[in-house]
Amino acid sequence: MTATAPGKLFLLGEYAVLHGAPALLLAVDRRAAVTATVGGGGSPGWRLTARELGIEALLLGDDGALPTNLAPETREPLALFDAVRREVAAHLEKLDVSPDAGVDIHIDTSPFQQDGHKLGLGSSAAVAAALTAALAAALASVLSRSRGVDLARDELFALADAAHRRAQGGSGSGGDVAASVYGDRILYTRDQPPVHVAWPDGLDLFAVVTGTGSSTVDLVARVADYGRRDPEGHRRDLDALAELAATTKTALENAGSFLTLADDYFRALETLGLHSGADIVTDRHRELRALAAASGAVFKTTGAGGGDLGLVFAKLEATDELQSAFAHAGAAVIPIPTSLDGVRIEAVA
Structure with a gap:
C-alpha cells in the first residue's frame, strides 16, 4: 500500500489555536509518500527505509519496534515512526486482531526539501498521516476487511494526531495533522471537526x-x-x-x-x-x-x-x-x- 499526504501552511491562528481559538490552514500539494509492503523482501521481518533521515533498510523488531541498541542520534528522528506504529498497534488490539506479518516500510519526504534545505511545510504531520494510513491499510490487506481495520477519515486523524503529539512530547494543536488528513483550506479548532472555507x-x-x-x-x-x-x-x-x-x-x-x-x-x-x-x-x-x-x-x-x-x-x-x-x-x-x-x-x- 502506498499512501500520500500533503504538507501544510498555517495562514492564521498560530499560538492562539493552542488555547481554543480557530486557526486557518492550507494543505500544500507537496506530499509525503509512505509505502508499506507486507512480507516485502521475501522475509517476515520489519524493515524501515527513510533516506532523508539517512535510514536504509533498518531491521526492526518482530512487531516493528525500534532496536534497543539504536544510537540516540538515530532513535530521536524515528520517534514519529515509533509513535505511529504504537497507535496503529493499539487500534488493532482494540479490534481484537493480531496480524502476524512483517512489513517493509519506505518513507519519502524529498518534496519537502529544496537545495538541501528543509522547508517548513509540515513534513512530520504529513508523514504521520500517510504512515498511519499506509500501515493500517497494509495490515488490513492480510486480515478480513470485515473486521473493521480500514480507517474512516476521522479515525485516521485521531490516530495520526495522537502519534504526532506523542512524538512532540505532548505539544501541538493538531492543526497541521488535520490539514494533512482532510486537505484544502480549513478552519480548525482543537477537538472539533475542521470546516472547509472559501x-x-x-x-x-x-x-x-x-x-x-x-x-x-x-x-x-x-x-x-x-x-x-x-x-x-x-x-x-x-x-x-x-x-x-x-x-x-x-x-x-x-x-x-x-x-x-x-x-x-x-x-x-x-x-x-x-x-x-x-x-x-x-x-x-x-x-x-x-x-x-x-x-x-x-x-x-x-x-x-x-x-x-x-x-x-x-x-x-x-x-x-x-x-x-x-x-x-x-x-x-x-x-x-x-x-x-x-x-x-x-x-x-
Whole structure:
C-alpha cells in the first residue's frame, strides 16, 4: 500500500489555536509518500527505509519496534515512526486482531526539501498521516476487511494526531495533522471537526524562504515559559491573538478585510515574541514586511515563526512584481499549490 499526504501552511491562528481559538490552514500539494509492503523482501521481518533521515533498510523488531541498541542520534528522528506504529498497534488490539506479518516500510519526504534545505511545510504531520494510513491499510490487506481495520477519515486523524503529539512530547494543536488528513483550506479548532472555507476573490498567496530554519518545539516552549513567568501578560497577549483569530471566517469574505486581519495578526505575534523572548518575528521578517507593504501587500510569519518560511498576501495584480522584488531581496519564492484532497491511497499491490 502506498499512501500520500500533503504538507501544510498555517495562514492564521498560530499560538492562539493552542488555547481554543480557530486557526486557518492550507494543505500544500507537496506530499509525503509512505509505502508499506507486507512480507516485502521475501522475509517476515520489519524493515524501515527513510533516506532523508539517512535510514536504509533498518531491521526492526518482530512487531516493528525500534532496536534497543539504536544510537540516540538515530532513535530521536524515528520517534514519529515509533509513535505511529504504537497507535496503529493499539487500534488493532482494540479490534481484537493480531496480524502476524512483517512489513517493509519506505518513507519519502524529498518534496519537502529544496537545495538541501528543509522547508517548513509540515513534513512530520504529513508523514504521520500517510504512515498511519499506509500501515493500517497494509495490515488490513492480510486480515478480513470485515473486521473493521480500514480507517474512516476521522479515525485516521485521531490516530495520526495522537502519534504526532506523542512524538512532540505532548505539544501541538493538531492543526497541521488535520490539514494533512482532510486537505484544502480549513478552519480548525482543537477537538472539533475542521470546516472547509472559501478563499477571497482577487487575493493571492505565496511563500518565501526567510531563514535557515527554527525549532517549533523550542519557540512554543519559550512562550509556555512566559506563561509561567508572567501569567497575566501571557493571557493578555494570547487573548489578543484569539480575538483576531475569531474574526477569520468573516474576514475571508473579501480580500481587503483579510489583508487587514493578516497584518494585525503579524503585529500581535510580534508583541508575543517580544514579551516572551521567543524569536517569533525576526529582523529579517521586519525587512520583508516593509518590502511587502511598499506594494500594498502583507507579509506574515507562519506556524511558530522564526526561520523557515514567511507568507505574502497580495492582490492578484501585484503578485508578479512582488515575487520579483522578493527574489531580488534574496528571499526565494516557493510555489504553494493547494492540495484539495488530504490523505489518499495511491496504489494497492
